[in-house]
Amino acid sequence: ASSQAQRLLTTLVKDKIQSIVFTQARVLAELIYRSTKESLEHEDVFHKSRSKKSVSLAEMISSYRGGYLPEKRREIEQKLFSGKLRGVISTNALELGIDIGGLDACLLVGFPGTIASTWQRAGRAGRSHEDSMVIYIASNSPLDQFFVYNPAYFFSQKFERAVIDPDNPYILSIHLSCASYELPLVEKDR
Secondary structure (H helix, E strand, O other): OHHHHHHHHHHHHHOOOOEEEEOOOHHHHHHHHHHHHHHHHHOOOEEEOOOOOEEEHHHHEEEEOEOEOHHHHHHHHHHHHHOOOOEEEEOHHHOOOOOOOOEOEEEEEOOOOOHHHHHHHHOOEOOOOOOOEEEEEOOOOHHHHHHHHOHHHHHHOOOOOOOOOOOOHHHHHHHHHHHHHHOOOOHHHO
16 A cells, blocks of 8 residues: 555656645655655656756655654645645644645545544545545555445445533643634634
């Protein structure tokens, strides 16, 4: 699955298709990132940037995962928003909370564990009202293989129920911080 993801991402980046790859583990995100970067470097592929400088396509991809400092994550997010990055390989760190819906393609490497998470990740591509694609790359796990041979089952499933206590101060404080970052709070929000 990781080799397929690397080959597909290399092609997408070369074809100027801004893409995200979702993996289940940090180590897999880094592995796909390094192998894609090496592939692009090996082909010595360059792109003329807006400033008319040649930029290696290998410099136009990045990994993104928990464990990076917040400054590093914001830098990657900005490059993604501005189009300076054509590809990002992520764990679930980019699944929620960051509006990156203008991507053209999403590669899902393995089933993330829930129907809701699968759709959340897939929804990162195509929000710009342009054509987009989502590719599910099954691993050899039994559940992945089941979905490959029984796609109707997957598509007929409803989202799992999310159960949280909105009065839990730990949950509330984190969500309030995220919400206020997106849209500053005003007095009437009290």
